[in-house]
Amino acid sequence: MSLAVSLTPQNDPGLLGLLNNTGTVCSSLYEETGNLSHLETAVLYAEQAVSATPKNDPDLTKRLHNLGLRLLRRYERIGNLEDLDSAISMVEQAVSVLPEGHYERPSYLNSLGGLLLNRYDRTGNRGNLEAAILHTAQAVFNTPNDHPDISIWKNSLGDRLFRRYQRTEDMDDLESALLNTTQAISNTPESNPHLATCLNSLGNMLSSQYEETRNMDVLKAAISSMRKAVQITPKGHSNRARLLSNLGLFLFRQYEKTNDKDIFNDALRTAKSAVVETPKNHPDLAKYLSNLGDVLFCSYEQTGKIEDRDSALSLFEESTKCPTAIPVVRVQAARRAIRILLTLPMWERACELAQDAVKLLPSVCDRSLDRQDQQHAVLQTAGLASDACSLFVRTGRVSQALQQVEFGRGLILGYLIDNRSDASALKKDHPVLADEFERLRLLASQPIDDVIEPRARDHFINGRTEAHRQLEDCLDRIRRHHGHERFLLEPTLDELLQCATEGPIIVVNVTSISSDAIIVSSSGCKAINLPEITSSQDSVLANAFGMSSSKDGYREKHVRDIKSEREVTTKYSVGFLSWLWKVCVKPIFTELDIAPSAEPPRMWWIGTGVASSFPFHAAGLYSDESREDTLSLTIPSYTPTIKSLVYARSCAARNSDKHAEASVLVVAMPETPGQKSLSGVIEESKAIQKALGDASKVEYLEKPSAKEVMDRMRQSDIVHFACHGSSDSANPSDSHLLLQTTTLEGPSLDKLTVQAISEKRSLEKARIAYLSACSTAEVKDGQFADEALHIVSAFQVAGFGHVIGSLWSADDETCIQVAKLFYEYLAQDGRRNATNRVIAEALRYATQEVRTGRDPILWAPYIHSGA
Known part of the structure; x- marks a missing residue:
């Protein structure tokens, strides 16, 4: 058929149909064989068909839809976000042209829902997930129950509701997801190639239901569903590796409960097959490598076999290096690898992995996300920057340790500051470029109104995402101008040190790896170990000084009068402040040679992890004989990050x-x-x-x-x-x-x-x-x-x-x-x-x-x- 296309004149009226049909055949060949060249040809012919079709041609919507699906497949295979965005644009155009009630509209809505779900997976933008559910629900609502594709739409709706359950843990979504998918399976013949997709969805839902209930019958049903999905999917099929990886994961969970060695061997064999059947540059390879690594590391913990540990480590490291994978998967793989490296110990190798993972954090928590999505993103990587800091301190690289903890913490706060940072110097040098920057910054930072109409919300999210892209391009152009090379970039080491000219900045970094204080002064930075503080003391410290825990978040209905709590907390407070002085603050003051003075120095405190709530300013010995304490010797202040301190000073100077x-x-x-x-x-x-x-x-x-x-x-x-x-x-x-x-x-x-x-x-x-x-x-x-x-x-x-x-x-x-x-x-x-x-x-x-x-x-x- 490719030969027929090449021999057909451009003005031949049959060319458009030939291009479309040839693209469909190539797409089917890719689905059966996984051969990327077939998919590239399918995309090429679909693009040619769309570009050659007149705007008023009734077949344009169909060709736009086909091109969108081909681009989606290429995105799934290669991981290029531009393909996904182009696919969404194609299908949105097709949907916008079709009138309500058109027989093809449900199909296009379902496809658009799938595309938006993929973008949610990549970016974490919940608005895309909600739009995916909305479009798919419309497809189901507008399709008669006897329609041959109703099972496809219902399973899609079930799958998208399930994804929302994974985000919110709302059991109503899980129940609705199970209802839609079981109905879809009951209406899908054994010979239908879509059955494997439905069974995969059901298996994932049942696996989550097992996590909620710990009912082994539910897990066995999940395994049965997934095993059948694998059995009816031919080798070489583009979706088979995903099914194998899921099956291996479910079997591993069954082994964790039963300790049955045969089940473990089945899980290991299946997880290995998933990796073997996945092309090297596939975006999902990182996930499958990590799943296999988990199984092998569990084997090491059970048997002590060094080769299993080393194999697991190698798999995790390989996963972190998959450039097309979703960033959070790579970060999580790096943390697994670091956990193993710490036991060897191989500090330098752990540092390299930690540094690479920290660089990925802005991709996990992207500035284009709204606040709720950003908060969800940082939960998945909490503590990574502090761990990286500990590793670099351990290897004697204190300056890099400071940069890790500064770069990887306060991401959301940093984005908010960037949205308000002063651009007056840029406006003076390049006024036109400054005006463009301010316009785009305002568009990109507009909050998303929760009550906005769903379709308008979808377009608003797309518009804000595009504004962020244009803003990044604008920033690139700004940084090409002399004097603005580091416009809105993270501070360099010299700039961080410069922030300590008015007084030292103390970063108290507490992790399971080590506890250290990094002392930042204008002349450099140094670290001192704080061996008596450990992250395992978290619960003890919370009980001793975390007087704000309550089930409903309203302790004593927010009364400022805390007499009712004093009886509980008094026995801890003085002792805790004394402990904090002895194990943390006094060693720092000794290092800085701080002594009583008529003009006490200023000092800024930053705590990480459990230390983020430490009252460094109040630490001291409060017996009748002693007056050793922070307040007597310094003027203490706090700052979330050094970047926020720089911003606070610029605001103070501007608004004096x-x-x-x-x-x-x-x-x-x-x-x-x-x-x-x-x-x-x-x-x-x-x-x-x-x-x-x-x-x-x-x-x-x-x-x-x-x-x-x-x-x-x-x-x-x-x-x-x-x-x-x-x-x-x-x-x-x-x-x-x-x-x-x-x-x-x-x-x-x-x-x-x-x-x-x-x-x-x-x-x-x-x-x-x-x-x-x-x-x-x-x-x-x-x-x-x-x-x-x-x-x-x-x-x-x-x-x-x-x-x-x-x-x-x-x-x-x-x-x-x-x-x-x-x-x-x-x-x-x-x-x-x-x-x-x-x-x-x-x-x-x-x-x-x-x-x-x-x-x-x-x-x-x-x-x-x-x-």
Whole structure:
């Protein structure tokens, strides 16, 4: 047929049909043999057919659809994202042309759903998954039950609902997925080639149901379904390796439960077959290599056979080097390999793998994703950067250790900062390019409205994705200009060191590999080992000082008065702060030769992992005989990352008080719907007014809505919140300050969330945010610790160079006193245009004043974060 195509004149009316039919034949040959050359020919002929078809030809939609499917197959085989995007574009065009009720529309909708599911797999963008479900549900809804392809659409819907279950763990989705797929199988004849796909879907669903129920009969049913799918799929078929890998995984799970050696051998043999039958450049090869590696490493743990361990290590390393694989699969394979290398030990090799994996993190958590998708992405790689840091410290490469932990932590925070970073220098040198950058940056960072109509949401996501691509191209062009080569790139080592000119930056990195402090100064960085801190102490430390855990996230309904908790926590607090001083802070101070001084040095703290919640500022010996503590010797501050410190300083410099009179917004919530009243809030507000006197113009908002506050913040140098606060463990971006809105039914709770604050723009005057509320600098879920997404960091992103927050619940009475002393210090003569140092000093002064004779539980939660 290829010869017939080549011999047919271009103006022959039969050429278009010949191109289309020849492409279909080549596509079928590829499905049967897996030979890539057949697929390339199919794509070529499909492209020629589309380009030669007039726009008004009724067959154009069919040819667009065919081309989309061919490009999808090539994407699945090679992994080129451009093929997938082009495929989506082709099928979207076809769907847009077909009217409602057209007999081919369900087929095209189902195909579009499959394409979007593939893009979800690659990018993690949940919007693509929801659109895939929507389009496929429409295909099912618009297809009669006696239609020959209804089983295909139903299985597709089941598969896409199952994928949402894997993301959300909503059992309703799993049940709906099983219902649709079992109906599809019951209506699919044994001779139908689509049956294997249905059986594969059913096997995956049953396997997940087994994970929920631990019912062995369910796992056996999954194995039976998958085994049948393998049996009816001929060797050489493009989908056979995937079926084999799934079967091997299910058998391995059965072995873990039964310890039956015959089942293990079957699992090993099947997993090996999946690898053997997969072409070397196939995107899924990395996954199959990792699955086989898991089986072999389990064998090593059971038998001690060194060759199994070495084979597993080799497979994991090979998986990390598959360039077309989904990035998160490569990262997970690297972590498996590192785990083995640590036991040998082979530190240098582990460092290389860790460094390569850290480089992949921005691909796992892409800046084009919305916030929820980014949070989901970082959960899959939590702790990797800290592990890499430990490895590099272990091998004596401290500078590289610092770069690893700086590059791989705070990804989401870094993207938010990039969306707001100052481009004035670029605008001065290249105004046209700067305007293009600002336009694209705004388009690419627009939040996705959850209530937007589904079809419009789909197009919005596509448009934002395209804006991100154009933005990356724009950044490439910017970086070609002299003086802008590192525009919005991560800081170099020299730039990181330069950040320590105002005082040392201490990174306390705690992992299962080691615990170390990296001391960053303007002259270089060095590490000291902290052997008495181990990550295995996590639960002990949480019990000792993590006074913010509760099942519903509302401890005592957010009361700032924590007297009810004091009996539980007092016995831990002084002992913990003493322990932290002895094993961590004092060795660092000794290394830095810090001694009592009339002008104590400034110091910034960064904790990773379990150390991210350590109160370094409050560490010390608090017996009557001793006064060794952090506050007495330094002016302590915190920063999530060095990059965020640079940003905070730029905001502080840009928004420094240029006038004698500062504008202060005080937000007070003495009563909050559904929460306990805060009796001290009114007194706190009056204390602030009295402390500032005529030095500032104070505006007072009582019981405002989130919108009112956001509107008023634009005109304020200082914002002070006296209210309840909540840290959300499952969704850090939903951590919030509790405000109030008015409805027809009366007052109701309103939330000023991390996401809303961090997306706020145009805060030209923002300088200090004082958050007199509970847990505003707390991240409850340890897996999110290295992202530092909390209320304090949100205000920093919004443009406040200085933020006062709390690590845990704050006592109502102490809140009043600390706030009063803080503002009194700022309002003293000569301090109206307070420097960065003076603002940090103000909190230190206030804390030192109130801590005398008080339990640290009361005075220690308050921290300064930023410049």
